[in-house]
Amino acid sequence: MATMGCLTLLALFATISVISASEKAPVLLWSNNKEQALPSSLIGHTTENLGDGFMDADQNLIVFLQDKLSLDDITKHADVFNEASDGATFHHLKGLMEQHHSAYLPSVSSPVSLVQNLREKFDGAVHDVSGESLADVAFDDAKKNLVMVTLPSTAVAKETALSKIDGIFERMTREMSALKKPFTAVYTGRGSSQAPAESFYQGRHLLATADPGANYTFINLTGCIYFYMTQVDFYYFTEHWELPQNPDVDPSSDCTNGTISLILNYPAMTGLTDLQFIFEFSSTPSRMWTLDYFNLTYTVSGNSTGSGNNVPMSTALIPDTPEKFSYHCYQGPMINETGKNVTNQAAVVFTSLQVQAFNLSESFGYYNDCVGFFTIPIWTGIITTLLLVSILTFGVLMLLSIQTMDRFDDPKGKAITVNVVE
Numbered sequence: 001m002a003t004m005g006c007l008t009l010l011a012l013f014a015t016i017s018v019i020s021a022s023e024k025a026p027v028l029l030w031s032n033n034k035e036q037a038l039p040s041s042l043i044g045h046t047t048e049n050l051g052d053g054f055m056d057a058d059q060n061l062i063v064f065l066q067d068k069l070s071l072d073d074i075t076k077h078a079d080v081f082n083e084a085s086d087g088a089t090f091h092h093l094k095g096l097m098e099q100h101h102s103a104y105l106p107s108v109s110s111p112v113s114l115v116q117n118l119r120e121k122f123d124g125a126v127h128d129v130s131g132e133s134l135a136d137v138a139f140d141d142a143k144k145n146l147v148m149v150t151l152p153s154t155a156v157a158k159e160t161a162l163s164k165i166d167g168i169f170e171r172m173t174r175e176m177s178a179l180k181k182p183f184t185a186v187y188t189g190r191g192s193s194q195a196p197a198e199s200f201y202q203g204r205h206l207l208a209t210a211d212p213g214a215n216y217t218f219i220n221l222t223g224c225i226y227f228y229m230t231q232v233d234f235y236y237f238t239e240h241w242e243l244p245q246n247p248d249v250d251p252s253s254d255c256t257n258g259t260i261s262l263i264l265n266y267p268a269m270t271g272l273t274d275l276q277f278i279f280e281f282s283s284t285p286s287r288m289w290t291l292d293y294f295n296l297t298y299t300v301s302g303n304s305t306g307s308g309n310n311v312p313m314s315t316a317l318i319p320d321t322p323e324k325f326s327y328h329c330y331q332g333p334m335i336n337e338t339g340k341n342v343t344n345q346a347a348v349v350f351t352s353l354q355v356q357a358f359n360l361s362e363s364f365g366y367y368n369d370c371v372g373f374f375t376i377p378i379w380t381g382i383i384t385t386l387l388l389v390s391i392l393t394f395g396v397l398m399l400l401s402i403q404t405m406d407r408f409d410d411p412k413g414k415a416i417t418v419n420v421v422e
C-alpha cells in the first residue's frame with residue numbers, strides 16, 4: 001500500500017511537470033527611456049505578458065515582428081558563445097542592446113496575442129510598416145505613436161534575411177531616436193521557428209477517441225465550451241432513464257455576451273418527454289469559470305406523473321474551476337432539484353463528465369478532478385509509511401543507545417567487592 005501511495009505521488013508530479021509545446025518565442029527589448037521598467041524573466045520560465053508599464057509611459061513604441069523566431073536563431077547567428085564576438089549577423093542588434101537600456105526574455109508564450117494586445121490597448125496613433133525605413137510614416141507629434149514593423153520573411157536564405165533585418169533595426173532605431181521622444185523597441189516572432197520535438201500529451205486523451213457514432217456525448221459550442229460525458233441518468237422518484245447520447249444543441253445556445261448558455265434537447269423517450277438541460281456559465285473576476293445555473297425542463301408520464309419547467313438544479317454539478325482548466329468527474333454525485341418546492345424529485349447523475357468553458361485550446365486543459373488529491377488510498381499509503389518509518393526510527397535509536405561496558409572483571413586480580421550497607 002505504501003508503494004502504491006508513493007507511485008501515485010510520483011505519477012502526479014510527473015504529469016504536472018510535463019510542459020505543453022505551445023508557440024513560444026523570445027522577445028528582445030531596448031529602450032532609450034531610462035524610466036521604463038523592462039520586464040525580466042527567470043531562466044526556464046515562460047513569460048506571459050510584458051506588463052502594463054509600456055502603455056502608461058509617454059513614449060513611442062516600435063514593434064518588429066518576424067515571421068518565426070527562436071532562441072536558436074539568436075544563439076546561432078549572433079555568435080553568442082564567443083565572448084570577443086562582434087555579434088556576427090546580429091551585430092547591430094548586439095550594439096543596440098548594449099547601448100540602450102535593454103532586456104531579453106527567452107520564452108514568451110503566444111507573442112502574437114501579446115502584440116495584438118499591445119495594439120488594442122495603445123492610446124495613440126498606430127502605423128503599419130513593411131518597408132525598410134520610417135521615412136514615409138506620418139508621425140503624430142501630439143500623440144504617442146506605435147509602429148508595427150513587419151520584417152522580411154526568413155523562410156528562405158535565412159542568414160541573408162537576418163542580416164537585412166539587423167540593418168532594419170539599426171536604421172529604424174536611429175530614425176526613432178531622431179523623433180526626440182523616448183521610445184521602446186520590441187523584437188519578436190509570430191511563432192517559433194523550432195518545430196516542437198514531439199507533441200506532449202497534457203491531461204486526458206478524451207478527445208483523441210473522437211469517432212462518430214461513439215459511446216459518448218461531446219459538444220463543442222462554437223469553440224467556447226467543451227462538454228463531454230459518457231452517460232447521463234435521469235431519476236424521478238423511483239423511476240430511472242438512461243439518456244441517449246448526443247442530444248440536440250438548441251439553436252438559442254450562445255456565448256456572445258460573456259456568458260455561455262448551453263441548451264440540450266433530448267429526444268422523447270417512453271414516459272419522459274420535453275427533456276431539456278439548460279446550463280449557464282460565466283467567468284468570475286478571480287479568473288475562474290463557474291456554472292451559474294443548471295435548470296431542467298421535463299415531463300414525466302406513466303406510473304408517476306409530474307413536470308418541471310426550468311427548475312433549478314444544484315450547481316454543485318460543476319464547482320468553480322480556474323481558467324484554462326477543465327473539470328472532470330468520473331462518477332458524479334446525484335444532482336437534485338434545489339428550489340423551495342422539492343416535492344418533485346427529479347435528479348440526474350453524470351458519468352465521466354468533463355467540461356471546460358472559455359479559454360479553450362485544441363483539447364481539454366489540465367483537469368480539476370472531483371476526487372481531491374488526498375483520497376483514501378493516498379492517506380492509507382501515507383499513514384502506513386509514517387508508521388513503518390517510526391518503527392524503524394525507534395529501532396535505530398534503540399541500537400544507538402546500546403553502550404559497551406566501561407569496567408570488566410579481572411580474573412587474576414582482586415574481585416570487585418561492593419559493600420552493601422544495610
Ligand SMILES: *[C@@H]1O[C@H](CO)[C@@H](O)[C@H](O)[C@H]1NC(C)=O
Pocket residue numbers: 213214215
Ligand atoms: C457502449 O458501451 C456499452 C457499455 O460499455 C457497450 O455495451 C456498448 O456496446 C457500447 N456501444 C458502442 C456503440 O460502442
Ligand SMILES: *[C@@H]1O[C@H](CO)[C@@H](O)[C@H](O)[C@H]1NC(C)=O
Pocket residue numbers: 207220221222223362363
Ligand atoms: C471546436 O469548434 C471550433 C470552431 O467551431 C474549432 O475551431 C475547434 O477546433 C473545435 N474543437 C474541437 C476539439 O473539436
Ligand SMILES: *[C@@H]1O[C@H](CO)[C@@H](O)[C@H](O)[C@H]1NC(C)=O
Pocket residue numbers: 254256257
Ligand atoms: C447581449 O446583451 C445585450 C445587452 O445586454 C442584448 O441587447 C443582446 O440581445 C444580447 N445578445 C445575445 C445574443 O444574447
Ligand SMILES: *[C@@H]1O[C@H](CO)[C@@H](O)[C@H](O)[C@H]1NC(C)=O
Pocket residue numbers: 239271302303
Ligand atoms: C409501472 O408499474 C408497473 C407495476 O408496478 C411496472 O410493471 C411497470 O414496469 C412500471 N412502468 C414503468 C415505466 O416504470
Ligand SMILES: *[C@@H]1O[C@H](CO)[C@@H](O)[C@H](O)[C@H]1NC(C)=O
Pocket residue numbers: 278279280293294295310311312
Ligand atoms: C434557472 O432557474 C432560475 C430559478 O427559476 C432562474 O432564476 C434562472 O434565470 C434560470 N436560468 C436560466 C438560464 O434560465
Ligand SMILES: *[C@@H]1O[C@H](CO)[C@@H](O)[C@H](O)[C@H]1NC(C)=O
Pocket residue numbers: 334335336345347
Ligand atoms: C438527492 O436526492 C436523493 C434521493 O432523494 C437523496 O438520497 C440525496 O441525499 C439527495 N442529494 C442531495 C445532495 O441533496
Ligand SMILES: *[C@@H]1O[C@H](CO)[C@@H](O)[C@H](O)[C@H]1NC(C)=O
Pocket residue numbers: 341343344
Ligand atoms: C409544489 O409542487 C406541487 C406539486 O407539483 C404543487 O401542487 C404546488 O403548487 C407547488 N408549490 C409551489 C409553491 O410552487
Ligand SMILES: *[C@@H]1O[C@H](CO)[C@@H](O)[C@H](O)[C@H]1NC(C)=O
Pocket residue numbers: 283323358359
Ligand atoms: C479567458 O476568457 C475570459 C472570458 O472570455 C477572458 O476575460 C480572459 O481574458 C481569458 N483569459 C485568458 C488568459 O485568455
